[in-house]
Structure formats: structure tokens, C-alpha cells
Amino acid sequence: MNENTDNIIISCRNLDKRVDTAEGPLDILSGVTLDIKAGESIAVVGVSGSGKSTLLGLLAGLDTPSAGEVRLAGETLTALDEDGRARLRARHVGFVFQSFQLLPGLTALENVMLPLELEGRAEAGVLARELLARVGLESRLGHYPRQLSGGEQQRVAIARAFATRPAVLFADEPTGNLDAATGARVIDLLFELNRERAATLVLVTHDEMLASRCARRVHLDAGRLVSRGA
Amino acid sequence: MKGARGKLRLALRLLAREARAGELRVLVAALVIAVGAVTAVALLTDRVSRGVGQQSAELLGADLVVTAEAPHPAQWRAAARERGLAIGELVEFASVVVMGERLQLASVRAVDATYPLRGAVKTAPAPYAPDAITRGVPAPGSVWVDTRMLQELRAAIGDRVEIGNASFTIERVLTYEPGRGGNFFGAAPSVLMHAQDLAATGVLQPGSRATYAFAVAGGELAVAAFRAWVAPQAASSRRIMDTRSGNPSIARAIERVDRFIGLTSLLAVLLAGVAVAMGARRYSARHYDVSAMLRCLGATQRDILLLYGTQLLVIGVTASAVGCIVGWVGQEILQLLLRDLLPVRLPTPGMAPLALGFATGLLTLAGFALAPILRLRAVSPLRVLRRELTPLPASAWLVASAALGAMLLLMWRYTDSPRLILGVLGGALAAGIVLAGVGFGLLAAGRRLIARAGATWRFGLSNLWRRPRASLAQVLAFGFTFMAMALMVLVRGDLLASWQRQLPADAPNHFAFNILPADVARVEQFFADHRIEAQALYPMVRGRLTTINGTAVTQAVTKEEESNEALHRELNLTWAAQLPPDNRIVAGAWWDAAKAAGVSVEERLAKRLGIQAGDRLGFTIGGASISVPVASLRKVQWDSFHPNFYMIFTPGALDGMPATYLTSFHLTADQKPLLAQLVRAFPATSVLETDQVITQVRTILAHVTAAVEFVLLFVLAAGFAVLYAALVASLDERRQESALLRALGARRGQLIGAQLAEFVVLGLLAGVLAAAGAEIIAWALYSRVFDIEYAFKWRVWLAAPTISAALLAVAGHLGARRIAQQSPLGVLRDAQ
Known part of the structure; x- marks a missing residue:
């Protein structure tokens, strides 16, 4: 990555997301403007339904806004089509989800190899093994997701997220499906890896404790950004 | 990626x-x-x-048979041999068989040693004796004849008969011949002889009417290939018979x-x-x-x-x-x-x-x-x-x-x-x-x-x-x-x-025909006395279809149909007040009470010859000619083994024409000896045994x-x-x-x-x-x-x-x- 830490890696301007419902249009996000520096860790907090996950989806290019503009790694996401955004994700973005999102038909190792294989990397197996060892699952390589505990599944997901050395890691309630102790260990791991790899971390959570571990916090309330944080 | x-x-x-x-x-x-x-x-x-x-090839005697009115060109043999097919040739013709004073028109088949390519001939040592599969064909100088032939000539096994210039010994009774399907009754009794003897008879002269059959058997593809090769050279598509076109019941x-x-x-x-x-x-x-x-x-x-x-x-x-x-x-x-x-x-x-x-x-x-x-x-x-x-x-x-x-x-x-x-x-x-x-x-x-x-x-x-x-x-x-x-x-x-x-268990397995009008009542009585299940007796008049709406038939029909057998041979004509039970009217109407003269025509023949209800058909019967309107077209179940007719007239329409009667009946195995009795009691009557064919079917x-x-x-x-x-x-x-x-x-x-x-x-x-x-x-x-x-x-x-x-x-x-x-x-x- 060329950007130094002062560079803005993600920025959005006047972001709106409106959906049509049976009761008329519903504003999920309105007028969100936010800059995130490379290497920064930022928590997006808010109660359930405040629009956190929607914002994450828009910043990561998984969805398109009703109005406004998103830039990611120097490219305007809103100007790209879905395939263009997919290529951008492949190059710069990693994800960790609340529900792990491991593919049930693939083993732990194969799940981690997948993004590397999508890039066509020959050493996918070696890299994936290293990463799984890094998250403490070297003895679980051949296990299928259903044979792993929730904490183990999330560790596999973290290994997968870092496999392609993404500039930005998006985490959506990464501990939401885990008990407190397991969640804490998973988060430790997430922050460690993030530090090691100097990635930008965008974390969505309703857990204030978790949010406090990030360098910056922004608060969403009913689709509006109410504090930009420190 | x-x-x-x-x-x-x-x-x-x-x-x-x-x-x-x-x-x-x-x-x-x-x-x-x-x-x-x-x-x-x-x-x-x-x-x-x-x-x-x-199976049905066994009934036909071959996988494919092509017939013609003249000997087949020599290249047919070459073409069939090239495709690895077995070849058999057969000539079928009508000829008078003579024994002393007696004469009988017969349908003679001269076959080569390969006959039949499929299936087997069955013969018996004496009339009505149990029959068995017989390998080979009659040796030169001898013939196999069917029961009817023996009956008509009052001949026995071992007797000598003459066909043309040659004389033959009757060796066996023919009970079943592959390839002799189709129209049974009205056909002459059968004689089977060796092809080698054909020349000696001198029967076949240039211009004589005979059917030359060229039969092949072999692999499916080879047969199909030969068929494709030969089709354009055959006189008409109906001159090519295969396992599907042989016997209507089987087909x-x-x-x-x-x-x-x-x-x-x-x-x-x-x-x-x-x-x-x-x-x-x-x-x-x-x-x-x-x-x-x-x-x-x-x-x-x-x-x-x-x-x-x-x-x-x-x-x-x-x-x-x-x-x-x-x-x-x-x-x-x-x-x-x-x-x-x-x-x-x-x-x-x-x-x-x-x-x-x-x-x-x-x-x-x-x-x-x-x-x-x-x-x-x-x-x-x-x-x-x-x-x-x-x-x-x-x-x-x-x-x-x-x-x-x-x-x-x-x-x-x-x-x-x-x-x-x-x-x-x-x-x-x-x-x-x-x-x-x-x-x-x-x-x-x-x-x-x-x-x-x-x-x-x-x-x-x-x-x-x-x-x-x-x-x-x-x-x-x-x-x-x-x-x-x-x-x-x-x-x-x-x-x-x-x-x-x-084909119920009691399907008719014998036909009796040439029953004289004077014998009708007694024949019916004979069936009743011996508890033989018989169909109604139908009158039968032999006649030719000559005109359709006033035009000679050979000109009235399409080129393809010119060779249709129905135009060249005498048809069996009958009359009836009631529609036969297994017939169905498809056009026009059956007559309620005989008013005007009319004829009901079999549907498929009508279609081929382009005959429709209301057309006028001319027939020559004996020396007389009649002309009648087509009252209806009928669907006929040809595979029922009941007497069936192409043409049924209104009662009275054929009055004065020379008629004999025919019927079909069922004989069980132990009733079989009654056949000899029937023939003795009514010497003019001919009997055709179809039980072999029925068994086959x-x-x-x-x-x-x-x-x-x-x-x-x-x-x-x-x-x-x-x-x-x-x-x-x-x-x-x-x-x-x-x-x-x-x-x-x-x-x-x-x-x-x-x-x-x-x-x-x-x-x-x-x-x-x-x-x-x-x-x-x-x-x-x-x-x-x-x-x-x-x-x-x-x-x-x-x-x-x-x-x-x-x-x-x-x-x-x-x-x-x-x-x-x-x-x-x-x-x-x-x-x-």
C-alpha cells in the first residue's frame, strides 16, 4: 500500500440509504460523512437498528447508497459497477462477520485458502496453514465448520480475513454469537493481527467495551452520525 | 481471479x-x-x-423381402452379399397341379435350400397328424403340399402329381410356411418345391405371372442399409415387406x-x-x-x-x-x-x-x-x-x-x-x-x-x-x-x-369356404351337433373392382397405387343386413333396411384408392357388370381371425351372382378329427387351418x-x-x-x-x-x-x-x- 498513515483510506460524503417499505420510504442512513485514516481502528456503535451494518455494507462496497459518495483506497466506489467493486474488495478488503460465514462444504484450511485461490496464489496452502497456526488452530485444519465451536469458527474467519493482507478489515459484530470469554479471546486475536499487519479496522458493534478498544469511536443514532469520536 | x-x-x-x-x-x-x-x-x-x-422375422421367414414381377437384377445379390446378408430367393406362381383326371389350381412356391432364412417350416407325415419343425426343403423331384391340396386332389402321401412338364412325389403335408401370411381364404392350396425343379416344369415363360421374392436376413444395420439401397429400385413401397408389414395381427x-x-x-x-x-x-x-x-x-x-x-x-x-x-x-x-x-x-x-x-x-x-x-x-x-x-x-x-x-x-x-x-x-x-x-x-x-x-x-x-x-x-x-x-x-x-x-382362447382357428348355398343349413347343423363355435356364414361372390365414378380404376388411382393388388385380382364380395360385430362405420351410414343397392368399403383400401362415401363403384362379376354407390366406409379388425371383407353389399345387390359361403370356427385340439368328417360330409367345401398362425401370433x-x-x-x-x-x-x-x-x-x-x-x-x-x-x-x-x-x-x-x-x-x-x-x-x- 502506498498510503501512509496520514492518508485517508475510506471516506464518505453525505451518505443516504433509503428503502421502500409497506409503510412508505424509510431512511436508514441520512447525511453520513466520515473519513477513516489508513491504519486507524474505528468502532461504529449504536443500538440495534441504528444503521451500523448498513453503513458497513456501504463502506465495504457490498451495497450502494441512495445518495452520497464513498471512496475506498483511492477509488470512488459509487462510480464502479458491482464487478468493479468486487475486484476492489478482492484487492483491499477483508471481512469478519457475526455469523462467521464459513462455507459448510469446505474444511477450515480450505476456507482460509479460498480468498488466496481466488487471487490465483500458488502458495495458498502454505499461507493458510501459517495463518491457522497463528490463530491457534493448527490441529483443526481438516475440520468442517460444523465440527468446530463458535470461537474456533470465528478464528478461522479471522484467519481468512487476513489471508490476502487486506488494507482494510471490516468486522460486523464479531463477538455477537460468542460468549464473553470466547469473545474476548477472539477480539484479542483480531486486534493483534490488525496491529501486526498494519491494517485499517472498521468494527461495527453495540458493545461499548469492545468499542473502547478502538482508537476512535463514532456513534450512530437513527441513521445519523452523532459523534465523530476522538 | x-x-x-x-x-x-x-x-x-x-x-x-x-x-x-x-x-x-x-x-x-x-x-x-x-x-x-x-x-x-x-x-x-x-x-x-x-x-x-x-420373432416376427420368423413369421415372415426373413428380415426383409422385396417382391417383383420379374427376376431380380443380379446386382441385388452382390449388394446384399457386400453387406454380409444371407440371401434367399423364392418364386411364387399359380399353376395347375394334375393327378390323373383331377386338376387343382395351386399356389406354388419354388424355394432354394436357404429357405426359410428365419423361422422354420412345419410339416406332418399325414393329413391332420401332429406336425413338427422340419429342416431343409423338399428334395428335387418331390413336393410338400398342404392338407387342402390333398383333399382337393383326393391324394395321399407318396402319390405322384404333375406340375407343368415335370412330375413330383408328394412327400409330406405342409402345415406351416413362414412368409405365407396375409390373405388366407380364397387363396389356392399351397405347394412347396425345390427351385432346381422350376426349369423342368416349364411353367414360367416370359410374360407369365409370377412373384419373385428376394429375401435377406442379417444384422439390423446391414438390413436397414440394404433396404435403403433397394427401396428406390422396388416397384412400390408395398413391395418391400419387413418384420412390421408381414402379418397384420403381429404388425x-x-x-x-x-x-x-x-x-x-x-x-x-x-x-x-x-x-x-x-x-x-x-x-x-x-x-x-x-x-x-x-x-x-x-x-x-x-x-x-x-x-x-x-x-x-x-x-x-x-x-x-x-x-x-x-x-x-x-x-x-x-x-x-x-x-x-x-x-x-x-x-x-x-x-x-x-x-x-x-x-x-x-x-x-x-x-x-x-x-x-x-x-x-x-x-x-x-x-x-x-x-x-x-x-x-x-x-x-x-x-x-x-x-x-x-x-x-x-x-x-x-x-x-x-x-x-x-x-x-x-x-x-x-x-x-x-x-x-x-x-x-x-x-x-x-x-x-x-x-x-x-x-x-x-x-x-x-x-x-x-x-x-x-x-x-x-x-x-x-x-x-x-x-x-x-x-x-x-x-x-x-x-x-x-x-x-x-385373440381370446376360442378365437376362430379354421376357415371353411366354398360352402355351396344348398349346404349352408347342413353345415350350420354340423357345427351345432358337434358343439363347434362358429361365426355367421357369409355369402361370397368373386368379382373385380373396375371403375370409380365411371373412370377405369387403373386411371382413377395414383401411380403408387397402380400396382395395388386389389385392382388386379378378384375381390371377395359379400352382402349382409347387419354390420359385422367387429366392424365400425367411419363415414356414411350402415343401411337399416335394404332400400337401394349400395356397398360399404373398407376404410384403408378406400383411402388408398381415393374412394369416398357417395362415390360410384363399378364391379365385374362373372360376365356381368354392376354399379353401386358407396354407402359407407368401415374400419375392419383384420387381426380378429373372423371373416372380413373389403366390400360388403346391401342384401339383394348381388342377387343372381354365383355365390358360395364362408365362415370361421374354433376347433379345440381334441375336436381336430372333426375336420376330416366335415370335409367328407361336404366335399365341395375347402378348409383352411390357421391354428398354426394363431399359435405363432x-x-x-x-x-x-x-x-x-x-x-x-x-x-x-x-x-x-x-x-x-x-x-x-x-x-x-x-x-x-x-x-x-x-x-x-x-x-x-x-x-x-x-x-x-x-x-x-x-x-x-x-x-x-x-x-x-x-x-x-x-x-x-x-x-x-x-x-x-x-x-x-x-x-x-x-x-x-x-x-x-x-x-x-x-x-x-x-x-x-x-x-x-x-x-x-x-x-x-x-x-x-
């Missing part, structure tokens, strides 16, 4: 991983079953129809078996479609998450398309290959198991059915799975955050037309009978549409009804209403499967019954019946396999929900009860669909394709819903019990 080769490798790697994890099991199993079923049916039907073909039976087999193949294709559709639905639904994740990780839509396209192709090729093997092994095993029941040894199967089976796999997969799987590329990556984001299902029109297209293409390849295809596809479609309408109506009505039902029922049934699309898909899958099975059972039953009717019908049963068994087996696949898929869909209910505290009994209720209703609806479909298709096919009378099948309306509800109830119950035994957590985690 980098490079097309890298992508292909990734696709294969992912596929291998999923296969190892068991993700592909249902789709692959469905495909293997589908391909296995169609391959087995195709292989079997190929073997059975070739086996039956062999019709074989034609119907062919169509039954066609129907079977179509239903097997339909079953295959159901199985693959179920498998593909599940496959694509289970890959929504995978696609979303891949998109999230940066795969483009093209990547997804390439990925699943490759996977689909690999699955299709592999599963189809395995299916072909399964089909081959399946039909081999069944054939071995039923070896004793099948009276005929089946020829070894050909390769074409295997290729067809393989193509069926790929095409059904493309038809049913391509559209849903193409949708996978449209999965939004946002689904990783919001699971409910299922892509819009592939347009129903797109899926339906792709599936329908694949079906049509396959069905076309399996049977080129548009009527059959239209009947099956149209019927299934109509039933599906009716049921979709009725089904939603029932669902709505049921909703109100179950409001009053118990909680368990209410819960189980509300599952059905909640997912109307999925429920409908399941009803269609089960319904079409049951429909295919029900239809097979129905058609089989009605076909067999019609064969039974065609009956044997073939028995084989054909066994074949039909055999094929039916296989389709039923395939049906059950498809049912099983569909059940596994639909139980699977309910697993997670059931586990959730368990987790929420549903008792075992409630869970099982709810699922039972759901499956019973599913089964009832599927059964109604099956009955409606079977009824519609039967209605569409019976008279048009199978030539069977259609009657409302009320039983199927009872049986199909009952059986299908019961079967699905058992399956649902077992499935629910299995889930109830597992820990809900395990199931939920599995489903995650």
Missing part, C-alpha cells in the same frame, strides 16, 4: 471439496437415478423390440408395443426431469451463501458463472457416466432375474441407448439446473450481512421454457411420434396448470377448514400454506412421479386386455406381454427411486425447522404429528394431480396412439391419492422420527 486456467482449477478444486463434504450427494444421486432409469429403459426397450422383431401388436415403449421412455424422461429438478433446486439454494461469500471475497459475476458452469458440466458428465453404468447393470440384473419369464432370448444391447442415456443426463441437467444456477451470479454480496437477501428466483418462464425445451428435445429423440409427445407433455402440463389453480383453491379452502382442526394439524398444514412455491414444487414433483407410474399401470392393463380380446403376443410387464417393472422401480430422491430433498428442507421447533419445546409427538399432517395433505394433492394427469394423457393417447377404447378411469382417482398419501405419510413419519431422535443443536449446527 487470475487466468482462465486458474479459475478452472479452482472450480474443480471447490467441486472436489464439496463432493468430499457430501454437498453434491442429492444432485448427483438424482442425476444418477435419472440417467440410470432412462438408460435402462432405453437399453431394455431396444433389446425387447429387437427381440420381438426377431399391430408390434406397433403398439413400440408406442408403449415410446411412452415408457417419455415417462422415464419425465421422471428424470423431476429428479434433477429437485436436486438442482436444493443445490442452487444451498449455494446462495457460497456465492455471496465468494462475491464478498471479490469474485466477479463472470467468475461465479464460470465456476458453477464448470462444476455443472463436471457433475453432469460424471453423474451421467455413472448413471449409464447403473442403467446397464440394472437392466442386466432384471433381465437375469426375469429370464425364465421372458420366453425370448433378448439380443445383446446396442450402444445407442447408452449414448442417449448420457445425453439425457446432460440435457436434463441443463434444462432444469442451468437457469436456477445462473441466478447464483445474481446473489448480492450483501447477503453475508443480511441472510434474507435471497436472489429473485430465476424467472418462472425462463426455467419452464428451458426445462420444457430440454424435455421436448429428449422426447423427440426417444420417440419421433409427435402425438405421443404432445399427449404426454400436454397432459402433464394441463394437469399441472389445473392443479396449480385447484391447489391454491384447496389451500385457501383448507385454511378455513383447519382453523377448526387440532393444533398439530393446524401447525403441520400451515407449513404448506406458508411456503406456497416450495409446496407447489413438491406437489408437482410427487404428483408427476405418481402420474408416470399410474399411467404405466393403466396403459399396460388396457393393452393386455385388448390383446386378450383380440399368440406366442408373439405372450412375448410382447412379458416385455411390457418387464418394462413396467423397471419404470415403477425408477419411479420409486425418484420418489425417494424427492423425499430426501423435501425432508431435508424441513430438518432445520423441525429442529427449531424441538428447541422451542415441541414434543416428539407434536413434531411427528405435524409432519405427518403435512405429508398426508401433500400426498393427497400429489395423488389428485397424478390421477388428473394420467386421466388426461390416457384420454389424449388411447384412441389416437394406442387404438384402445378410452373409458373414464374412476379407480385411478381413488387409488392414486390413497397410495400417494399413504406412502408420503410413512416417509414423512420416518423422516420426522429421525429428526426427533437427534439433538436439535446438532441439526441446527449442521444446517448453519
Whole structure:
């Protein structure tokens, strides 16, 4: 990555997301403007339904806004089509989800190899093994997701997220499906890896404790950004 | 993703991983079953129809016979030999056989040592003595003659007779000759002689009327190739006879078996479609998450398309290959198991059915799975955050037309009978549409009804209403499967019954003709006295059709029909006040009371000669000419072994013409000696024994019946396999929900009860669909394709819903019990 830490890696301007419902249009996000520096860790907090996950989806290019503009790694996401955004994700973005999102038909190792294989990397197996060892699952390589505990599944997901050395890691309630102790260990791991790899971390959570571990916090309330944080 | 080769490798790697994890099991199993079923049916039907073909070749005496009025060009032999065919030549002519003072016109056949190429001649040492298969042909200088010949000449075995300039010893009594099918009565008695003696008789001079038959036998392809080569040189298409055109009874039976087999193949294709559709639905639904994740990780839509396209192709090729093997092994095993029941040894199967089976796999997969799987590329990556984001299902029109297209293409390849295809596809479609309408109506009505039902029922049934699309898909899958099975059972039953009717145990097996008018009453008395079952006695006048609407017949008909035998020989004319019981009027009307003179013409002859009701036909009878209007056209059952006529006149129309009478009757084996008595009592009367031919026909019908049963068994087996696949898929869909209910505290009994209720209703609806479909298709096919009378099948309306509800109830119950035994957590985690 060329950007130094002062560079803005993600920025959005006047972001709106409106959906049509049976009761008329519903504003999920309105007028969100936010800059995130490379290497920064930022928590997006808010109660359930405040629009956190929607914002994450828009910043990561998984969805398109009703109005406004998103830039990611120097490219305007809103100007790209879905395939263009997919290529951008492949190059710069990693994800960790609340529900792990491991593919049930693939083993732990194969799940981690997948993004590397999508890039066509020959050493996918070696890299994936290293990463799984890094998250403490070297003895679980051949296990299928259903044979792993929730904490183990999330560790596999973290290994997968870092496999392609993404500039930005998006985490959506990464501990939401885990008990407190397991969640804490998973988060430790997430922050460690993030530090090691100097990635930008965008974390969505309703857990204030978790949010406090990030360098910056922004608060969403009913689709509006109410504090930009420190 | 980098490079097309890298992508292909990734696709294969992912596929291998999923296969190892068991993700592909249902789709692959469905495909293997589908391909296995169609391959087995195709292989079997190929073997059975070739086996039956062999049988009827034995009746014809060859695989193909080409006749002409002059000796065949020498290059025919060369052409046949080049193709590796066995060749036989035969000359048939009418000649007077002389013994002392007595003369008798005979139909003489001069055969070479190869006769018959197929089947066998039967002879007896004395008239009415038990006969046996006889190898070889009469030695030069001797002849074999039939009982009638002996009777007419008052001759015995060992007597000498003259034919032309040569003299012969009567060596044996001819009881059965392959190739002497067709028109029995009225034909002269038979004589069989060696071809070497032909020249010595000096009977055949340039210009003599004789039929030269060129017969070949050999491999199917070689025969077909020879046929194609020789056809343009034959005088007319009816001069080429094969296993289908020999004997009308056999031809019709074989034609119907062919169509039954066609129907079977179509239903097997339909079953295959159901199985693959179920498998593909599940496959694509289970890959929504995978696609979303891949998109999230940066795969483009093209990547997804390439990925699943490759996977689909690999699955299709592999599963189809395995299916072909399964089909081959399946039909081999069944054939071995039923070896004793099948009276005929089946020829070894050909390769074409295997290729067809393989193509069926790929095409059904493309038809049913391509559209849903193409949708996978449209999965939004946002689904990783919001699971409910299922892509819009592939347009129903797109899926339906792709599936329908694949079906049509396959069905076309399996049977080129548009009527059959239209009947099956149209019927299934109509039933599906009716049921979709009725089904939603029932669902709505049921909703109100179950409001009053118990909680368990209410819960189980509300599952059905909640997912109307999925429920409908399941009803269609089960319904079409049951429909295919029900239809097979129905058609089989009605076909067999019609064969039974065609040749009942007491079918007439003898004809008596040349009965003098003065003897009619006494002959009837003779039958009554000896308790012989006989048909009515019909008067018979020999006459020629000479004009149609005043134009000479040879000019009135098309070029192709100029050589029609009906124009060149005397026809058997009769009169009757009543329509013969197995005839049916198709145009015009039968006469109530004889008013004006008129004639009723057999439908097919009328069509060939372009005769319509109201036309005027001229006949020459003896020296006299008459002209009568055509009152009606009749459909005649030529295979009934009853006396049948091309022309039936109004009573009185043929008054004053020289008439004799004829009838047919049934003799049991122990009544056979009565034949000699009959002949002695009425010396002018001729008797024709058709019992040999009837036995032959009956044997073939028995084989054909066994074949039909055999094929039916296989389709039923395939049906059950498809049912099983569909059940596994639909139980699977309910697993997670059931586990959730368990987790929420549903008792075992409630869970099982709810699922039972759901499956019973599913089964009832599927059964109604099956009955409606079977009824519609039967209605569409019976008279048009199978030539069977259609009657409302009320039983199927009872049986199909009952059986299908019961079967699905058992399956649902077992499935629910299995889930109830597992820990809900395990199931939920599995489903995650």
C-alpha cells in the first residue's frame, strides 16, 4: 500500500440509504460523512437498528447508497459497477462477520485458502496453514465448520480475513454469537493481527467495551452520525 | 481471479471439496437415478423390440423381402452379399397341379435350400397328424403340399402329381410356411418345391405371372442399409415387406408395443426431469451463501458463472457416466432375474441407448439446473450481512421454457411420434396448470377448514400454506412421479386386455369356404351337433373392382397405387343386413333396411384408392357388370381371425351372382378329427387351418406381454427411486425447522404429528394431480396412439391419492422420527 498513515483510506460524503417499505420510504442512513485514516481502528456503535451494518455494507462496497459518495483506497466506489467493486474488495478488503460465514462444504484450511485461490496464489496452502497456526488452530485444519465451536469458527474467519493482507478489515459484530470469554479471546486475536499487519479496522458493534478498544469511536443514532469520536 | 486456467482449477478444486463434504450427494444421486432409469429403459426397450422383431422375422421367414414381377437384377445379390446378408430367393406362381383326371389350381412356391432364412417350416407325415419343425426343403423331384391340396386332389402321401412338364412325389403335408401370411381364404392350396425343379416344369415363360421374392436376413444395420439401397429400385413401397408389414395381427401388436415403449421412455424422461429438478433446486439454494461469500471475497459475476458452469458440466458428465453404468447393470440384473419369464432370448444391447442415456443426463441437467444456477451470479454480496437477501428466483418462464425445451428435445429423440409427445407433455402440463389453480383453491379452502382442526394439524398444514412455491414444487414433483407410474399401470392393463380380446382362447382357428348355398343349413347343423363355435356364414361372390365414378380404376388411382393388388385380382364380395360385430362405420351410414343397392368399403383400401362415401363403384362379376354407390366406409379388425371383407353389399345387390359361403370356427385340439368328417360330409367345401398362425401370433403376443410387464417393472422401480430422491430433498428442507421447533419445546409427538399432517395433505394433492394427469394423457393417447377404447378411469382417482398419501405419510413419519431422535443443536449446527 502506498498510503501512509496520514492518508485517508475510506471516506464518505453525505451518505443516504433509503428503502421502500409497506409503510412508505424509510431512511436508514441520512447525511453520513466520515473519513477513516489508513491504519486507524474505528468502532461504529449504536443500538440495534441504528444503521451500523448498513453503513458497513456501504463502506465495504457490498451495497450502494441512495445518495452520497464513498471512496475506498483511492477509488470512488459509487462510480464502479458491482464487478468493479468486487475486484476492489478482492484487492483491499477483508471481512469478519457475526455469523462467521464459513462455507459448510469446505474444511477450515480450505476456507482460509479460498480468498488466496481466488487471487490465483500458488502458495495458498502454505499461507493458510501459517495463518491457522497463528490463530491457534493448527490441529483443526481438516475440520468442517460444523465440527468446530463458535470461537474456533470465528478464528478461522479471522484467519481468512487476513489471508490476502487486506488494507482494510471490516468486522460486523464479531463477538455477537460468542460468549464473553470466547469473545474476548477472539477480539484479542483480531486486534493483534490488525496491529501486526498494519491494517485499517472498521468494527461495527453495540458493545461499548469492545468499542473502547478502538482508537476512535463514532456513534450512530437513527441513521445519523452523532459523534465523530476522538 | 487470475487466468482462465486458474479459475478452472479452482472450480474443480471447490467441486472436489464439496463432493468430499457430501454437498453434491442429492444432485448427483438424482442425476444418477435419472440417467440410470432412462438408460435402462432405453437399453431394455431396444433389446425387447429387437427381440420381438426377431420373432416376427420368423413369421415372415426373413428380415426383409422385396417382391417383383420379374427376376431380380443380379446386382441385388452382390449388394446384399457386400453387406454380409444371407440371401434367399423364392418364386411364387399359380399353376395347375394334375393327378390323373383331377386338376387343382395351386399356389406354388419354388424355394432354394436357404429357405426359410428365419423361422422354420412345419410339416406332418399325414393329413391332420401332429406336425413338427422340419429342416431343409423338399428334395428335387418331390413336393410338400398342404392338407387342402390333398383333399382337393383326393391324394395321399407318396402319390405322384404333375406340375407343368415335370412330375413330383408328394412327400409330406405342409402345415406351416413362414412368409405365407396375409390373405388366407380364397387363396389356392399351397405347394412347396425345390427351385432346381422350376426349369423342368416349364411353367414360367416370359410374360407369365409370377412373384419373385428376394429375401435377406442379417444384422439390423446391414438390413436397414440394404433396404435403403433397394427401396428406390422396388416397384412400390408395398413391395418391400419387413418384420412390421408381414402379418397384420403381429404388425399391430408390434406397433403398439413400440408406442408403449415410446411412452415408457417419455415417462422415464419425465421422471428424470423431476429428479434433477429437485436436486438442482436444493443445490442452487444451498449455494446462495457460497456465492455471496465468494462475491464478498471479490469474485466477479463472470467468475461465479464460470465456476458453477464448470462444476455443472463436471457433475453432469460424471453423474451421467455413472448413471449409464447403473442403467446397464440394472437392466442386466432384471433381465437375469426375469429370464425364465421372458420366453425370448433378448439380443445383446446396442450402444445407442447408452449414448442417449448420457445425453439425457446432460440435457436434463441443463434444462432444469442451468437457469436456477445462473441466478447464483445474481446473489448480492450483501447477503453475508443480511441472510434474507435471497436472489429473485430465476424467472418462472425462463426455467419452464428451458426445462420444457430440454424435455421436448429428449422426447423427440426417444420417440419421433409427435402425438405421443404432445399427449404426454400436454397432459402433464394441463394437469399441472389445473392443479396449480385447484391447489391454491384447496389451500385457501383448507385454511378455513383447519382453523377448526387440532393444533398439530393446524401447525403441520400451515407449513404448506406458508411456503406456497416450495409446496407447489413438491406437489408437482410427487404428483408427476405418481402420474408416470399410474399411467404405466393403466396403459399396460388396457393393452393386455385388448390383446386378450383380440385373440381370446376360442378365437376362430379354421376357415371353411366354398360352402355351396344348398349346404349352408347342413353345415350350420354340423357345427351345432358337434358343439363347434362358429361365426355367421357369409355369402361370397368373386368379382373385380373396375371403375370409380365411371373412370377405369387403373386411371382413377395414383401411380403408387397402380400396382395395388386389389385392382388386379378378384375381390371377395359379400352382402349382409347387419354390420359385422367387429366392424365400425367411419363415414356414411350402415343401411337399416335394404332400400337401394349400395356397398360399404373398407376404410384403408378406400383411402388408398381415393374412394369416398357417395362415390360410384363399378364391379365385374362373372360376365356381368354392376354399379353401386358407396354407402359407407368401415374400419375392419383384420387381426380378429373372423371373416372380413373389403366390400360388403346391401342384401339383394348381388342377387343372381354365383355365390358360395364362408365362415370361421374354433376347433379345440381334441375336436381336430372333426375336420376330416366335415370335409367328407361336404366335399365341395375347402378348409383352411390357421391354428398354426394363431399359435405363432399368440406366442408373439405372450412375448410382447412379458416385455411390457418387464418394462413396467423397471419404470415403477425408477419411479420409486425418484420418489425417494424427492423425499430426501423435501425432508431435508424441513430438518432445520423441525429442529427449531424441538428447541422451542415441541414434543416428539407434536413434531411427528405435524409432519405427518403435512405429508398426508401433500400426498393427497400429489395423488389428485397424478390421477388428473394420467386421466388426461390416457384420454389424449388411447384412441389416437394406442387404438384402445378410452373409458373414464374412476379407480385411478381413488387409488392414486390413497397410495400417494399413504406412502408420503410413512416417509414423512420416518423422516420426522429421525429428526426427533437427534439433538436439535446438532441439526441446527449442521444446517448453519
